[in-house]
Amino acid sequence: MIGVDLVYIPRVKEIMNRRGEDFLERVFSPEERANLNLRPETVAGRFAAKEAMAKALGVGLFKAGFKNLIVTQDARGALCGRYKNDTFDLSLSHERDYAVAVARLRESSVLSVSNEAANLLPLVDEKDHKGARGKAAIVGGSAGMFGSVDLSSSAALRAGCGLSYAYVPDAVFNDFSLRMREVIVKKQSALDDLRGVDALGIGPGMGRDRRARDVFLKVYALDLPMVVDADGLYHLAEAKAESAGPKIYTPHAGEMARLIGRDADWVNAHRDDAVDECLALYGGVVVLKGHGTIVASKDDRVVNETGNAGMATAGSGDVLTGIITAFLAQGLDCFQAARLGVYMHGLAGDFAALHKSKWGLIASDLIEYLPEAFLRLEAAREICQK
Numbered sequence: 001m002i003g004v005d006l007v008y009i010p011r012v013k014e015i016m017n018r019r020g021e022d023f024l025e026r027v028f029s030p031e032e033r034a035n036l037n038l039r040p041e042t043v044a045g046r047f048a049a050k051e052a053m054a055k056a057l058g059v060g061l062f063k064a065g066f067k068n069l070i071v072t073q074d075a076r077g078a079l080c081g082r083y084k085n086d087t088f089d090l091s092l093s094h095e096r097d098y099a100v101a102v103a104r105l106r107e108s109s110v111l112s113v114s115n116e117a118a119n120l121l122p123l124v125d126e127k128d129h130k131g132a133r134g135k136a137a138i139v140g141g142s143a144g145m146f147g148s149v150d151l152s153s154s155a156a157l158r159a160g161c162g163l164s165y166a167y168v169p170d171a172v173f174n175d176f177s178l179r180m181r182e183v184i185v186k187k188q189s190a191l192d193d194l195r196g197v198d199a200l201g202i203g204p205g206m207g208r209d210r211r212a213r214d215v216f217l218k219v220y221a222l223d224l225p226m227v228v229d230a231d232g233l234y235h236l237a238e239a240k241a242e243s244a245g246p247k248i249y250t251p252h253a254g255e256m257a258r259l260i261g262r263d264a265d266w267v268n269a270h271r272d273d274a275v276d277e278c279l280a281l282y283g284g285v286v287v288l289k290g291h292g293t294i295v296a297s298k299d300d301r302v303v304n305e306t307g308n309a310g311m312a313t314a315g316s317g318d319v320l321t322g323i324i325t326a327f328l329a330q331g332l333d334c335f336q337a338a339r340l341g342v343y344m345h346g347l348a349g350d351f352a353a354l355h356k357s358k359w360g361l362i363a364s365d366l367i368e369y370l371p372e373a374f375l376r377l378e379a380a381r382e383i384c385q386k
């Protein structure tokens, strides 16, 4: 994943003298030519950088194309390289007649990222404080199901929220609050406090009894952006519920089947039709999970390209609920939050699988690798904005 190249500067000087603009036009992209210093040692260094990038990629220079291997700078002014979605660290030097370049394919570049997703990242203002970075709340949890609300509310913090609250049944409040560190734990008897948050996720591990149903109906009627998942979807399918604010529904095939009155095999065989039926019944944004997760509203639809089968493990959907809720709380609209949330969840899963394998991956790894996914997307955004 590294490449090196040495260029004889007098040869470059001779070609520049002989072919002039024609040479520069063939080798450098318009973006590079706009800032190119025409000293032969500089041109030779850039030329070496392109060859070094091609070597790091294991692709021939002519096959990759000179102009597709771009030498640029990151936000800190450091030289870096780009080839399609891959990015490189670059180091250049010259002495007397020779220019040398070393390129290292960034590890995270093994996974290519979507510029469209990168451009959705919420902005972070240098003067932000925790109250300004989005307040998310997850309503869920029950005896034996602490894990799900822990995963959701912790993922909301890792996805950029300044504050994350977990609203759990009063009966498990003491046990649950002992277990959490950054997440603030609240009792479900204090649901009125929810009006102060920016977005909500409801359902993970909340249970299906009458008490849980009553909590669901109260929360579902709040006029706040909301992700409805897991047992929240169960109550939605069972009870006639009044909805006020914008909603994102995140069913897996089994939950989708219950929502639209079909069976899971039918849903698996007709994923797009199932999403259409769900949108017709409930509106909002629908996220049909599984391989090739579909994110759809009545106007837009995408099939997600990140993620892997290692994510088919208990709790990974709970992590997704927290991530999407966090993006809602940071001001994205429902479609954007669902699109970016599903994308980042899958990218974190791809990084987790790289490090821990598809077998060894567990849901909390998705939270652990979210920062790596953010770094990768941030780098892609910086480069594509240049």
Ligand SMILES: NC(=O)C1=CN([C@@H]2O[C@H](COP(=O)(O)OP(=O)(O)OC[C@H]3O[C@@H](n4cnc5c(N)ncnc54)[C@H](O)[C@@H]3O)[C@@H](O)[C@H]2O)[C@@H](O)CC1
Pocket (backbone or CB within 6 Å): 144, 145, 146, 147, 148, 149, 203, 204, 205, 206, 207, 230, 231, 252, 253, 254, 255, 264, 265, 268, 290, 314, 315, 316, 317, 318
């Ligand atoms: N550590 C924890 O506390 C965990 C708690 N969890 C909670 O457990 C509760 C129940 O969740 P479940 O998802 O088991 O609920 P469900 O009982 O609604 O769904 C499970 C059923 O759906 C089927 N299914 C799922 N994906 C399918 C697919 N792609 N094709 C066909 N069938 C499919 C399964 O085979 C199973 O029969 C929720 O509250 C959830 O949040 C889970 O999230 C796991 C982790």
Ligand SMILES: Nc1ncnc2c1ncn2[C@@H]1O[C@H](COP(=O)(O)OP(=O)(O)O)[C@@H](O)[C@H]1O
Pocket (backbone or CB within 6 Å): 230, 252, 289, 290, 291, 292, 293, 306, 307, 308, 309, 310, 311, 312, 313, 314, 315, 316, 317, 318, 319, 320, 345
């Ligand atoms: N084969 C797969 N490929 C990609 N992603 C998958 C695959 N199987 C499951 N996932 C993802 O893992 C998550 C599982 O969610 P869910 O079934 O709700 O789990 P849980 O309720 O246990 O948290 C979803 O985001 C889903 O898209």
Ligand SMILES: [Mg+2]
Pocket (backbone or CB within 6 Å): 229, 230, 252, 317, 318
């Ligand atoms: Mg689930």
